[in-house]
Amino acid sequence: MSGITGKKAVGVETIGMTMRFGAFTALDDVSIKVPAGSFHALLGENGAGKSTLVKCMMGFYHPTAGDMLVDGREVAIASPRDASALGLGMVYQHFTLVPSLTGAENLVISREKVPGVIDWRKERSELAVFMDRMPFKLPLDVKVAELAAGEKQKLEIIKQLYLGRSFLVLDEPTSVLTPGEAQEVLGLVRAMTKTGDLTVLMISHKFHEVTAFADDVSVLRKGRLTGTGGVVDLDRKAMAAMMIGDQPIATLDSRAEPKPDAEIVLKVKSLKAPDRTGLKSIRIEDLGVRSGEIVGIAGISGNGQKEFLEVLAGQRPRDAGDIMVRGAAYAATRAEARALNVRLIPEEPLKNACAPKMTVAENISFRTFDIDSNGKPVNWISASAIKAFSARLVEQFKVKTASLASPIASLSGGNVQRAVLARELTGEVDLLIVSNPCFGLDFSAVAEIRARIMKARNAGAAVLLMSEDLDELLELSDRIFVMSDGALVYETPIAQASVQTIGEHMAGHH
């Protein structure tokens, strides 16, 4: 018996995997080989076919053509059940744990066979024996909702091992983790592949994770395998070229020299507001954002960033404190936002910044449809003016849409974000408040959106950027704050910023 799971890792191979949805070919003749006990990374942009490939392997889809080999033998996988019988398991990007159940309850109920009446004493002692063999410890008696994101991710992995899986697909496993947590989780998984207990196929966007942890990498673009090989033989540039082909990538403007005496556009003082649970509150003692700088706010999701943004956007009442924009009190009314040139790009733009069923043209015109060219309110709305205005912006911001009259919900995530950027960045912008602008977007959209934000900064806007992606903050910000447990706990200028220190403050270790 080998090591901790009791099951030897299996090797998996796909041969000529092809998947067509009608006339659309999502996956075209993809063959990858993941030997037993290896750590294989799967790179690709959104829509490149990564999840289609994985879903074919796990039995969620039935491929149009192609074969699967497990440990060198051909197998037929008709359903996820077949896949799990062969020891193949998947850890999803979004947690599949049930929040109101405890860890132990989650593990037991996910088993294939659960007795009608659960003997908790017996289950608990068996779980304790199982956990003793695991490389990391977790509290199993608290509700999953109370676990930190990193602990949840570990529990997801433990669940797969508990179910006897020895080949794991990890779908962007670190997207919700702090850098420290990501290092830890991937390190543990890596160690298990080294001892031959586990084979891993990891879907990722992050090059540094791939180079640090994977043995081999396969790259998909538009459903085709564009490259594969050992990680040691490929550098970032080669991988990026395989991922995006020869399409041009927007590059950041060089950072205009910040002026230390520039006007403070946004000033937040002694702000206090209840958080979502109503049990805790967020407190922002003192925050100033100057014209021509990007102030980044880092933090693990759920530490009050969302509430802070909602207060700034006028969506959440505040208990106390002042928000001043250019010296004037700001309560986020439409009139104030217009007079002070405040613009907002919230996270999940389709949900928070659009009316999903209204058309692209209408959505783009939300800021301007009720005023004429002189800024005076109008009584009659001109459909032709809306159309002309949005046509110009769609062109300028390269929004890909079938027509201006399509509902905005029919656009891809990147194009929804482009449409929102078009609306928010047009005209004069003195203050720009942004939250997770690139979450879930592909490579080229991310580069373009970051370039637009940098351009707005260089044009003199004060930018407040909240992001869960530390790389994004390090790339864009002039100063970085860390938000933890509802307060800003750490500040650093970008020149002295260290991922290590920021990560520690994010985790609340100071």
Add this chain to the structure above:
Amino acid sequence: MDATGIGLWGVPLAILGGAIRVSTPFIFVSLGEAITERSGRINLGLEGTLVFGAMTAYAVAVMTGSPWLGLLAAAAAGLCFGLFHGWICKFPKVNDIAIGIALMLFGSGLAFFFGKPFIKPKAPNLPAIPFGAWSDIPQVQAALDVNVLFLIGAALSLVLWWAFRNTRAGLIVRVVGDSSDAARAMGFNPKTVRLVATGVGGALAGIGGAYLSLYYPGSWTERISSGQGLMAVALVIFARWNPLGCFAAALLFGGAGALGPALQSVGVTQGYYLFYAAPYILTLIIMIATSSPTRSLAGAPGELSITK
């Protein structure tokens, strides 16, 4: 001491007796609703199920002479109503609350239609156990005359509380109620689980109805329920979806409902009818006290349409 002259002591005694008597339908309806809501669906139609159950139980008891057959028939009718609700809600884009309101009106209407001939005849009652036989004070005897259904309801709330933690079925209901995606990933079909949970909830509401017509008030009239099925829904939220909490809250509501008659019985002649409104006022106060514009309800099943 004169047996009829226990004076003001009669009020708490009558409230206790009333709480036991009046709470029983609340217990059954709220336990049924707790099961349904724990699976991630709301069935507002339980008011209609309650009334229809009351009519069915009474009619079957009149025709067969057996209250127990009436009880069974009420449970079966409730099961049908629940399954019907669950079946309609399986279709995409169907709103469970709208269907519930429709079924509430449908159940009451159907009960009035079939129940007309049964307003006059007298049905045999469900048996009660005289726990007050040791005393010779009639008020004590009356207060402690406990119907078997109350005891069954108390036991059921304990069993459900245990079952939600310790049985496969209980865990599955909680999984489905909290996250459809997680349930599907584990190979459970949320629609089927919710169908069964709504059916069981309906059956329990039917039993609650049988208690109304076969024990207290003990006859079939069209105004038999007076909104108890709806109040039970509020009660489940108040009880935070916990079966033991449902039992306690049902007792509280029952006690509030007994306040008016108790005051009347000790000779308060003015204003006592205001206290008849006590359960409704209590419902309002509870809804206001437990709601908040800025935070979501603790303990609410994640898939519930009102908490999403």
